[in-house]
Amino acid sequence: MSSDDADALVISPDPLHPANLIPELCQSFYHLGWVTGTGGGICIRTEDKVYIAPSGVQKERIKPSHIFVLPYPQAASPHADRVFLRRPSLNLKESACTPLFWNSFELRDAGSCIHTHSQHAVMATLLWPGPVFRISHQEMIKGVRLGGTGKALSYLDTLELPIIENTPNEEDLKDSMAAAMVEYPDAAGILVRRHGVYVWGSDWEKAKTQTECLDYLFEIGVKMKLANLPTVLDG
Amino acid sequence: MSSDDADALVISPDPLHPANLIPELCQSFYHLGWVTGTGGGICIRTEDKVYIAPSGVQKERIKPSHIFVLPYPQAASPHADRVFLRRPSLNLKESACTPLFWNSFELRDAGSCIHTHSQHAVMATLLWPGPVFRISHQEMIKGVRLGGTGKALSYLDTLELPIIENTPNEEDLKDSMAAAMVEYPDAAGILVRRHGVYVWGSDWEKAKTQTECLDYLFEIGVKMKLANLPTVLDG
């Protein structure tokens, strides 16, 4: 593919094109405290392409021209030898989240995956020292889908999200994240202790609204714990 | 009514037309944390029509063309067989809040009703485990009206808001909400445990400012409880 053809992948007058949506959403996530200090991000998958923001940049200042485009599927889950349809001409690094985003595509058929460093998520991993975050009897649970891409949970379901341990290199989370996704097939996301959360959905709208619901549940769960209120009720 | 006539119901150059106001207000409510994750919303009633945002969508991204329009009054409170003057052409669902909004019209003659999932409201329902949230001696009480549509409360009045228990299906709250409104005729809103709050007023301005006052009172009430300060004083 020529360089011009590659650039055409991120040029569109449609505000809902992934190359336009990612900068807009990252700006909004910055104001929610999800992606400050270059952390966090979002990817969007179409039928045969994946759009990803670069690593290590100010997420609220991304432009469409900064977006990486990868083909989907790739022969192997991209780890070392990723294939790109387009790389930005600037000296930008590909996101270390790529293999983790790929987990959501391969194991859940997700169309979009969001990674935040929200303090609510991190505090939840500290106040739930075991391997699972659990909360029940909250209306916002109804905004989360079974496994992230299935049917909506009911008010009577207990929300469970596995918590995996952090690793020095983000890419090394790939296997433990995949293992947790297999062990908890109903989970709509994976918490990473002292780090943040990965949440996916069948498209960017559902990934975003589920991230909002989960972040709300982390926040209110933390408040409840600190106020000595039980976060899981019987029946 | 033809489809074109129906669409005309939500097209207006007037920024204060309900079809323009609802998207603008929902965007503002999103930033207040009232309607994240598709939860919550607002309806506005004119003399013979009710404008309602759709269910299950990102409330900060609603457009006038997404608005449902219902005739008012309807033969029966809309439960199963709702009549619509206009349904958006997209595959959007009507709001599950409709019968609850209707309570505010029928029992209080409200012109607008707001539903939030504010964490301040939910925390208030957790820290006030009984059937009523109570707070006194706060200046912001003066911004709330008797029954939501009557005269303004005085600084010397104790604000009381009933708390009803949540149900798995939002529409099933209709009867318990109506019962609480009858039992507490002075209440300007109804809290729903582990869910949020419904607040109404004679028009959208008063519904909105009363929601702001009540949300402020939930927030400061929660802070006071956690700091072991009494939330109701004598005399």
Next chain:
Amino acid sequence: MSSDDADALVISPDPLHPANLIPELCQSFYHLGWVTGTGGGICIRTEDKVYIAPSGVQKERIKPSHIFVLPYPQAASPHADRVFLRRPSLNLKESACTPLFWNSFELRDAGSCIHTHSQHAVMATLLWPGPVFRISHQEMIKGVRLGGTGKALSYLDTLELPIIENTPNEEDLKDSMAAAMVEYPDAAGILVRRHGVYVWGSDWEKAKTQTECLDYLFEIGVKMKLANLPTVLDG
């Protein structure tokens, strides 16, 4: 004065004209949580006129045409028989804060006075149950001026703000506020228990930045109290 002449008082292309500034500042104060639910506001005094926002309206939606203009000075501090140079043609009420704003003009020669319902101010009045809020050894103290219109405080000064008791009618605070201003001539503002704060300065910039400094000091003072940290140090 004819109605046209009166309207000319609030029409100006200058963004720093009081009739343009008040709406802009109120919108900003709304996002700071200072004037939600119609509470709070700001007045600006020029050599011979006072511009005041109306009462009981959404402060973030005020327009220049909503502004009241009063002559300054008035024969008596305006209490019952206020004289207006301009009243908005809409059915808007004059601000109940007027006599309190007047205190800042008459006793401190202020050019602007701000009233907020900030929760930080209200929580400070609850956690400092006596007649004075006190905090020392905070850099932000240096942003506050002696008596509000004098020279800047030093880092070594202890900030003291009197707290007066709330009254059912806001206008009835006039005398106790004036008495506190006389008793505490160095205070740059007056806290009102369970209500909020009045802060003034020689112009709107100084009134605003001092309100920011004081609100910061209320907030951090409350956090320190709740963390059992001493808020006043010796020496």
Next chain:
Amino acid sequence: MSSDDADALVISPDPLHPANLIPELCQSFYHLGWVTGTGGGICIRTEDKVYIAPSGVQKERIKPSHIFVLPYPQAASPHADRVFLRRPSLNLKESACTPLFWNSFELRDAGSCIHTHSQHAVMATLLWPGPVFRISHQEMIKGVRLGGTGKALSYLDTLELPIIENTPNEEDLKDSMAAAMVEYPDAAGILVRRHGVYVWGSDWEKAKTQTECLDYLFEIGVKMKLANLPTVLDG
């Protein structure tokens, strides 16, 4: 240099020119709570010039024409006899932070330095009463660079930031800040007790993202302390 030539130093159509960036960034810092009440600010250094916002003004309302421009290097660290390439024509005072910003240039070869009064920074200095703020095992540590301008820290590094005691005059912090920078060569910033923080980087992007990471770490560190969670782990 003529006055016109001097003014040309702050006029540029390029949004990334320091004279355009400083106002934009200060506005954004205001909304983060870093520079309210005129406190705090940012400077940007190019090869031979330093751009600094004025002192004692509303940081969210700075215009390019308000910017001071100093030559770099200056014969001596500017203390009393600063040389300016441009001073704004308005009656604006130079920033008292200038000698402190200069520390970051001379001791770390920084290209930009940010000073905030963030409450998270101040609370950290109160809850860490000793001479150093320490936190470990947080993903956001990876967004901070060794000494502010070196290589990125690892997740396994413990972040350490010295805390110096505040002085009545900001300029008097110069020597103790420099001493702390020499004693802690790996620190990316200096906390000032009861005052705020100074953070630098090789350019404005890195100074800003490191300030975001550190502010995040102060905030979560404070939350952890208040929840009795250990902030430093072994191994």
